[in-house]
Amino acid sequence: MAMNNTEKVKTAGSLLLYEQAAGEIAGLIDQGTFRAGDRLPSIRQLSKRFDVSINTVMQAYALLEDKRLIQARPQSGYYVRSRVPEIREPVVQSRSFTPPTTVTISDLCYQVMRNMMNRDLLPLGSAIPCADNLPVDKLSRIMASELRRCGDQSVLYQMPPGYERLRVQIARRSLAAGISCGPDEILITSGCVEAVLLALRATCRAGDTIAVESPFYFNFMQMIAELGLKALEIPSTPRDGISIEALRYAIEQGKISACLVITNFSNPLGSQMPDQRKQELVELLARHEIPLIEDDIYGDLTFGNERPGTAKSFDRTGLVIYCSSFSKTIAPGYRVGWAIAGRFQAHMERLKMMMNVAPSSPPQLALAEFLATGGYDHHLRSIRRIHARNISQMADAVARYFPPGTCMTHPAGGFILWVEMQEGTDAIQLYHSALERGISIVPGPLFSLSNKYTNHIRLSAARWDEQIEQGIKTLGELAHELQPQ
Secondary structure, three states, rough: OOOOOHHOOOOOOEEOOHHHHHHHHHHHHHHHHHHHOOOOOOHHHHHHHHHHOOHHHHHHHHHHHOOOOOOEOOOEEEEEEEOOEOOOOOOOOOOOOOEEEEOOHHHHHHHHHHHHOOOOOEEEOOOOOHHHHHHHHHHHHHHHHHHHHHHHOOOOOOOOOOOOHHHHHHHHHHHOOOOOOOOHHEEEEHHHHHHHHHHHHOOOOOEEEEEEEEEEHHHHHHHHHHHOOEEEEEEEEOOOOEOOOHHHHHHOOOOEEEEEEEEEOOOOOOEEEEEEEEHHHHHHHHHHHOEEEEOOOOOOHHHOOOOOOHHHOOOOOOEEEEEEOOOOOHHHHOOOOEEEEEHHHHHHEEEHHHHHHOOOOHHHHHHHHHOOHHHHHHHHHHHHHHHHHHHHHHHHHHHHHHOOOOOOOOEEEEEEEEEOOOOOOOOHHHHHHHHHHOEEEHHHHHHHOOOOOEEEEEOOOOOOOOOHHHHHHHHHHHHOOOOOO
16 A cells, blocks of 8 residues: 655665664564564554654564564454475376275384373374363353253263254354254264274275375374275375375275365364365365264364365265364363264264263363353463464574574464474484484374375464473484484
8 A cells, every 4th residue: 555645755874764663673673572473563553653654564564474474364463474484285197196006004103193192202293182271160160050050961971963952053153164954963972083993994995995185194094094094195285285286186096985185174184174165175075975073173273263164165975074172272082073964964863872872971061151151262362372373482592593494384273283304304304313312203104004194293382481492492402313314
């Protein structure tokens, strides 16, 4: 936007007013007054501070955005950007993919998962929210109150599809994700993992091939192995998620029984598929009658105020099975998830009853009350700000302590970072070296079946404090030692 004539005259030397304002803000960032992840003053506040028009401040912020010093978050404001280099978008060859692979479960995978719960280790890789950021006391009070109020409901089975009051609340919240459904279309499960497991059992049989994005959440790889399925890795990018073009080519080459994708803030890339790509994915699979299992467990953890949409919102045939839970947002130990399964709903309800009859009743009662009284929305506003700041500060620490050439994704939600080190750096060796120093991370090769990502690691920014920063510093020192000569 152009400045008015008065403001064009008010210059110092050859600098225009918006350039002066941008320079002063940049100086404050350089001095550490505002650090990575900090929210900057509002446009109106700076307009008064510099005695200039709002348009001038907007130009100043636009200039700083162009220089990648700050970033705008819709309906939230402007924030200091981390200066760590961003991972380069790979060139995806749409007519090239790794053939379907029989999944095996490695001892390393089990070891990594056990280490996540080891309280003697610093959890730099664990994709578990920090308890300090969760509404523990409030949930405990609600749980006690609901157990008294509901009486025998708290000790009896809430048979599938689950506690009705909770399903009503989830159905209302689903509108924000673009999903219009009734309570009877929702199946309560024991976490999102069980929702995905039920979806796989409802759509696939042993020996079938399931398309997954690459890199991909390693726990789902274990699940695929236990079911005797084959995994077909489809390239994914930090910007767009799974490659629709590569998936289309793969479908043309052989039978695919289902496709499993984390559409919003994927694990480990942190990618958020644009709505257009979500629609293309749903329409492509629908043409070939291939079910889509959509994991949206991180969707509520956007750094902005507006929740991203879902692939399920474009479903017109009932082929999309939407899976989510409260494990990443409120209470991982409650194990409350759900599925909106379309044409597979009845089948998944039967499978749920055969597996474990019903999910635990008390957590369903507590979460229904928490949602109904507005506690969830208040909590989300808080935890979104915390995660956004943590991500920026962790990325900034990686930039300071890791070897030159290290790159990282810049997710717009969640709390997972995907770090790419110099080619030839052994991520598994880094994992073992970190363990010896009391630090737990997740090495990149676990996220693929074809020996990819050997110089990548996954980090978690669910928590940030001096101890975590010291852990990143130690990890950076170890990465320096492992650099190829």
